[in-house]
Amino acid sequence: MQAQLETLSNLERRMNIALPMAAIDAQVTERLKNMARKAKIQGFRPGKAPLKIVEMNYGAQVREEVLGEQVQQGFYKAVSEQKLRVAGYPRFEPVANEGDKDSFKFAASFEVYPEVKVGELVGKEVEKPVVVVTEAEIDKTIDILRKQRTRYERVEREAATGDRVIIDFKGSIDGVLFDGGSAENFPFVLGQGQMLADFEAGVTGMKEDEVKNITVVFPEDYHGKDVAGKTAVFEITVKNVAAATLPEVNEEFAKLLGIADGDIEKMRAEIKKNVEREVKRRLQASIKENVMQALLDVTEIELPKALVQLEVGRLIEQARRDMESRGLKVKEMPFPPELFQQQAERRVALGLILAEVVAENKLEAKPEQIKAMIEEFAESYEHPEEVVQWYYASPERIEGPTSMVLEDNVVEFVLGKANVVEKEMSFDALMGNNA
Amino acid sequence: MNQERLLQVILAPVVSEKSTLVSEKNQQVVFRVASDATKPEIKAAVEMLFNVKVDGVSTVNVKGKVKRFGRTFGRRKDWKKAYVSLVAGQEIDLTATAAE
Numbered sequence: 001m002q003a004q005l006e007t008l009s010n011l012e013r014r015m016n017i018a019l020p021m022a023a024i025d026a027q028v029t030e031r032l033k034n035m036a037r038k039a040k041i042q043g044f045r046p047g048k049a050p051l052k053i054v055e056m057n058y059g060a061q062v063r064e065e066v067l068g069e070q071v072q073q074g075f076y077k078a079v080s081e082q083k084l085r086v087a088g089y090p091r092f093e094p095v096a097n098e099g100d101k102d103s104f105k106f107a108a109s110f111e112v113y114p115e116v117k118v119g120e121l122v123g124k125e126v127e128k129p130v131v132v133v134t135e136a137e138i139d140k141t142i143d144i145l146r147k148q149r150t151r152y153e154r155v156e157r158e159a160a161t162g163d164r165v166i167i168d169f170k171g172s173i174d175g176v177l178f179d180g181g182s183a184e185n186f187p188f189v190l191g192q193g194q195m196l197a198d199f200e201a202g203v204t205g206m207k208e209d210e211v212k213n214i215t216v217v218f219p220e221d222y223h224g225k226d227v228a229g230k231t232a233v234f235e236i237t238v239k240n241v242a243a244a245t246l247p248e249v250n251e252e253f254a255k256l257l258g259i260a261d262g263d264i265e266k267m268r269a270e271i272k273k274n275v276e277r278e279v280k281r282r283l284q285a286s287i288k289e290n291v292m293q294a295l296l297d298v299t300e301i302e303l304p305k306a307l308v309q310l311e312v313g314r315l316i317e318q319a320r321r322d323m324e325s326r327g328l329k330v331k332e333m334p335f336p337p338e339l340f341q342q343q344a345e346r347r348v349a350l351g352l353i354l355a356e357v358v359a360e361n362k363l364e365a366k367p368e369q370i371k372a373m374i375e376e377f378a379e380s381y382e383h384p385e386e387v388v389q390w391y392y393a394s395p396e397r398i399e400g401p402t403s404m405v406l407e408d409n410v411v412e413f414v415l416g417k418a419n420v421v422e423k424e425m426s427f428d429a430l431m432g433n434n435a
Numbered sequence: 436m437n438q439e440r441l442l443q444v445i446l447a448p449v450v451s452e453k454s455t456l457v458s459e460k461n462q463q464v465v466f467r468v469a470s471d472a473t474k475p476e477i478k479a480a481v482e483m484l485f486n487v488k489v490d491g492v493s494t495v496n497v498k499g500k501v502k503r504f505g506r507t508f509g510r511r512k513d514w515k516k517a518y519v520s521l522v523a524g525q526e527i528d529l530t531a532t533a534a535e
Binding site: 042043044045048049050053 | 449451452454
C-alpha cells in the first residue's frame with residue numbers, strides 16, 4: 001500500500017492511497033467461497049451452486065463491500081503511520097486509474113486538528129466580580145419568600161390594589177358577545193398589570209356581590225387582533241374580594257421553610273447559606289465565562305470545518321429536543337444552521353484550547369477533586385449521601401462533575417497567571433433580577 | 436429456415452444443478468425452447484445465435500405440474516427442454532450472454 005499526503009490548506013489534507021488489486025481480488029474470492037457454502041440460488045439445493053454462479057449473483061455486491069472496508073482500513077493505517085490527527089470524518093473519492101490495473105486508487109480528503117498555541121496569559125486582564133452578601137440581601141430574599149407565600153383572606157370591603165378578586169365577566173362589543181371576552185370565577189390580583197389598566201381600575205372599588213358595567217378600550221397593539229382598538233363593555237359580577245396578607249417573619253414562617261424548631265435565627269442562617277451558595281455559583285460561572293473569553297482572546301486558532309459542522313449538528317439536535325420537551329411541534333420547524341454557527345465555533349475552539357491547556361499544564365481532574373465537587377452538589381439535596389452514591393453508581397454520571405473540575409482547574413490556572421482585576425458588582429446585577 | 440422463426444425458438448437457458456453437471460461432463464448446454472420447436476430448428480437456432488457448431492440435439496417434453504388451490508385443480512404449462520451437445524472444443528459462455 002502506498003500513501004501520499006497532500007496539504008491543501010492549513011488544516012485540509014488529501015491523502016492519495018493506492019491499494020493492490022490482487023489483495024482485493026483475493027479477499028473477494030475468499031468471501032464468495034464462504035458464501036457459496038450457504039448460498040441459496042434458484043435451481044440449486046442450498047450450498048450446491050457452483051462458485052461461478054454465486055459470483056454472477058453476488059460478485060458486484062461483495063466487491064463493493066470489500067472495497068469499502070479496504071478503503072477504510074487503508075486510510076486509518078496510513079493515518080496512524082503518518083501520525084495524523086483527523087478531525088471529523090474523511091471524505092473518500094475514487095481516482096481515475098490510467099492504465100494501472102494492479103492497484104485501486106482513491107483519495108481521502110479530511111481535516112486535521114489544528115496546532116493549538118495558547119497565547120501568553122501573563123498580563124492579560126481578567127475581570128473577577130466580587131459580591132458581598134450582607135444582611136440587606138438576606139432581608140430581600142426573605143421578602144421574596146414571604147411574597148411567594150402570600151395568603152388571601154376574604155373581606156367585605158371595597159377591592160383595593162393588592163387584593164385578589166374573583167369575578168364573572170361578560171364582554172361585548174357593540175352589544176355582541178365576543179370570543180374570549182367572558183369568564184366565570186376568574187381570579188386575579190389587582191395592581192399587578194395582569195389585566196388591562198381600564199379593566200383593573202373598573203374593578204377597583206367594587207364589593208362582593210356587586211354588579212357593574214365598565215367600558216374598556218382595547219389598545220391598538222393588543223395581542224387579540226379581533227378586538228384591538230375597539231371599545232368593549234364588560235358586565236362584571238364580583239364574587240369575592242380577598243385581602244392579601246404577607247406571612248409574618250415568625251416561628252410559623254420558619255417552620256414553613258423547613259426549620260423544624262421554628263428558630264428565626266436558624267432560618268436566617270439557613271437562608272444566608274443558600275444565598276451565599278447561589279452567589280458563589282454565579283460568581284464562579286461569571287469568572288469562568290471571563291476566563292474562557294480571555295483564553296479565546298489570546299489564542300489564535302483555525303477551526304476544522306468538519307468539527308464545527310458536527311457541533312452545529314449537535315446543537316440543532318439539542319435545540320430540537322429542547323423544543324419538543326416544551327411541547328412544540330418540531331417537525332415543521334426549520335433550524336437554519338447559520339444560527340448555530342457562531343456558538344458552535346466558540347464551543348469547538350474552547351474545547352480544543354481547554355484540551356491543550358489541560359494537557360500542557362497537567363491539569364487533569366484528580367479523584368479527590370471530583371469527590372469534593374460531588375459532595376458540594378449533594379449539599380443542597382435532602383439526602384446528600386444518596387446523591388453522592390447516585391453519582392458514583394455509573395461512569396457516565398461522573399463525567400459531568402469531572403469536566404467541571406477540569407474547567408475549574410483551568411480557571412484557577414489562568415487566574416494564577418493572568419492579571420486579575422477585581423470588580424465590585426451589586427447583588428442584584430449578579431442575580432439578574434430587580435426585585 | 437427463416438431467421439425470424441429461429442429467433443423465436445430459444446426462450447431461455449436452464450440454470451440448475453443438472454445443467455451445470457452436463458455442461459461440464461458432456462459439453463452440453465440446456466435451453467428452454469418453444470414447445471413446437473423441432474430438433475433441426477433448435478440446432479440451426481443455436482448455431483446462429485451463439486456462433487458455435489452443434490453436434491446433436493436431444494429434447495424432452497416436460498409436463499407441467501398439477502397444482503391445487505383449495506378445491507380447484509390447475510395445471511402449469513408443459514414446456515420443452517433441449518439438451519444441445521456441442522462439437523468438441525466449442526463453448527457457450529452463458530454467464531456472459533445472460534448479462535447481455
